[in-house]
Amino acid sequence: MGVNAYLQQAYNTESYREMYSQEQLEIAANLPSYITAAFAIAVFGGVLSSILLLLRKKLAATIFYVSLLAVLVQMGYLLINGYASSIGMTIMIILFAIFLAWFAKNSINKNWIS
Template sequence: MTTKKPPIWYWIVGVVALIWNAMGVNAYLQQAYNTESYRAMYSKEQLEIAANLPSFVTAAFALAVFGGALASLLLLFRKKLAVMLFYVSLIAVVIQMGYLLINGYASSIPMTIMIILFAVVLAWFSKYSATKGYLN
């Protein structure tokens, strides 16, 4: 099976996806290691909430960002596995952000919704790229 050469905007979306997910990985690692810069960004109440989140929410956070980062790399390498990983990342994002929204823990509702929408767009884009023949 041969693949089509993707247009320039494909590469732009791929790089933006990688940068976005790398920022997510950074946020996860800062939270996981409880860095000084992480603690400086949030109030004591917000830090207490984050420290007491259920483990499945933290696991969803990790799966969302690491899965999204790996999917972004695979997208840049034009591999079909990117599609599945973007969908796994999307499911994890919905679990994590859904929990935060339902329980009133989202510090910024517009940002929370944007994260969900970005995950939807990346999952759709990867599927679209596969159907266009850009992935092998």
Template sequence: MGVNAYLQQAYNTESYRAMYTAEQLEIESNLPAFVTAAFAIAVFAGALAAIGLLLRKSWSVKLWVLSLIAVIVQMGYLLINGFASSTGMTIMIIAFAFIFVWFARKSEANGWLS
């Protein structure tokens, strides 16, 4: 879902524009580049980490941590500056990022990853 959301935003698709008001699209287009970069890192690192975890690879733990850091940067900026369209959803994304890191580390500690 995250990769799809990023690609829709990056390519400014019609379906992406239809989901938001003109004001929200204006805010998004004026976000600093580091926020967009953090979004890309968060979703692509997370997607690769999920694949790595399914393949039981220990490198997935590092990618989950990278994704978590990027999520904190991106969502933190949106929350601090009042740009989050849904505070609950934003906090939930951060919480899930922590859960994924916790689970990956637990999997590694249990010897499930190689």
């Protein structure tokens, strides 16, 4: 879902434009580039880490932590500036990223991945 959302925003697709009001589209278009970069790192890092976790690679934990940092930067910016359209969804994304980073680290500690 995250990769799809990022690609739709990055390519400004018609279906992306139909989902949001003109005001929301203007906010997204005027976000600082580091927030867009954090969005990309968060979603692509999450996908890569998930694949590495399935392959039982320790590198998954490191990339999950990088992805978590990117999530915190992006979502923190949106929350602080009042741009989060759904506080519940924003918090859920943060909690899910924290859980995945913890789970990967815990998997290393329990020798489930090497």
